[in-house]
Amino acid sequence: MGHIILVDSSVFVASLLEDDPSHTSVQRFFALLDAQDDMGYSVVEPATVVLEVANTLTRLGHSQEAGDITAHFSSVEIMPIDRAFINSVLPLLKNINLKTADALIAAAAHLLEAALITLDKKLLREAKKITPAYTPEEYMKKRR
Amino acid sequence: MTKLISVKELRTRFPAIRREIEQGTRFILLHRSRPVGELGPIKITQGGEDIFSFFARPPARFRFRSKKSAVELIREERTRS
Numbered sequence: 001m002g003h004i005i006l007v008d009s010s011v012f013v014a015s016l017l018e019d020d021p022s023h024t025s026v027q028r029f030f031a032l033l034d035a036q037d038d039m040g041y042s043v044v045e046p047a048t049v050v051l052e053v054a055n056t057l058t059r060l061g062h063s064q065e066a067g068d069i070t071a072h073f074s075s076v077e078i079m080p081i082d083r084a085f086i087n088s089v090l091p092l093l094k095n096i097n098l099k100t101a102d103a104l105i106a107a108a109a110h111l112l113e114a115a116l117i118t119l120d121k122k123l124l125r126e127a128k129k130i131t132p133a134y135t136p137e138e139y140m141k142k143r144r
Numbered sequence: 145m146t147k148l149i150s151v152k153e154l155r156t157r158f159p160a161i162r163r164e165i166e167q168g169t170r171f172i173l174l175h176r177s178r179p180v181g182e183l184g185p186i187k188i189t190q191g192g193e194d195i196f197s198f199f200a201r202p203p204a205r206f207r208f209r210s211k212k213s214a215v216e217l218i219r220e221e222r223t224r225s
Contacts, residue, residue, distance in 0.1 A: 009221070014214035015199040018207050022214065030200035043195060056217050057208065065206055072198040101222040119215050 004042050005033075006109040008118035009052040011136055016057070016069075022119050022136070029117070029136035032143065039143070044077040046108045048101065079108050096126045106130060115139065146170045149183070 014020040015027050033041050050073050057066035079085065081104065089107040096106055102120075106127035109116035116133040118124050127133040134142065147164075149171045154161060161171065161183070170184035198206075210217065 008218075010214045010218045012199060013217060016202055016206055016208050017210050017214055019209050019211070020214050027200050030196050034196035034200050041196070052218060052221050056214075056221055059221075060208055060210055060217075062208060065208075069198075069206060072195050075194045099222060120218065121215075 003039060004044060004112055004114040005139075006044055006046075006105065006112065006114040006116050007049075008105060008116065008120060008123065009049045009056070010119040011117055012049075012053045013056050014119055025140075026119070026136050029140055032140050036143065042077065043075070044079055044108070044112055044114055045073070046079045046104055047081055048104065050076075050078065052101075079112070085111075092130055095130055098123065098126045102126070106133070109133070146172060148172050148174055150174045151180075154183075 011022075011026055011029070014022045015030060017023060020026075033039075050070055054066040054070050057063070057069065085104075085108075088111050089104060092107045092110060093103055096103055098106060102123045105118075106116060106123065107130070108114075109127065110131040114131070116124075116127050116131055117136055117139050118127070118133065119135060124133050124135065145168070147169060149161065151173065154171075154173065165171070165183060165185055168185055170182060172179050173181045173183055212220075
């Protein structure tokens with residue numbers, strides 16, 4: 001198995017927002033992964049990430065495009081939030097000071113031994129307590 | 145490769161079974177000689193080419209503007225009730 005990564009919603013949305021401070025670096029991050037196809041990257045996402053990306057675009061007034069974008073997650077393994085997941089996540093919550101939506105992303109990365117990629121500084125800091133976590137820039141430096 | 149394994153064997157040989165699963169072996173779990181479930185590696189789609197290329201170079205109709213950053217928008221998404 002190659003490298004498993006869990007990309008946070010903030011990273012996907014930044015690649016679509018032309019004004020975002022991380023827009024260019026995030027696109028370079030995805031371009032690097034695209035170019036390093038032989039490295040065997042696999043993307044896994046909790047179901048909430050796909051919905052967050054779609055709902056964020058919907059709130060910006062782009063509901064049609066939001067629906068179309070979810071089709072591009074077809075090559076991604078979607079991790080269901082089911083009973084087994086809940087039981088696995090519960091023991092991890094005491095180790096991280098995060099609200100539920102953030103905690104389940106960090107916990108999902110930990111359970112899958114995936115590298116978490118996020119632009120959110122608080123999520124990054126707390127997630128590092130239980131799993132490898134990087135900004136897109138940091139991950140690019142690691143992989144070059 | 146798929147192998148049969150009893151619950152007792154799973155309990156006593158778990159470290160070795162786990163290693164086999166990580167290497168791709170699937171197991172059919174037997175309880176009182178009847179199959180009760182399957183054990184195997186997580187099915188992760190190899191390669192995210194489609195998603196990588198899409199988000200590296202989103203087509204024009206998927207390029208948006210916002211006064212808020214992506215982090216701010218997602219933070220709102222995760223905290224609003």
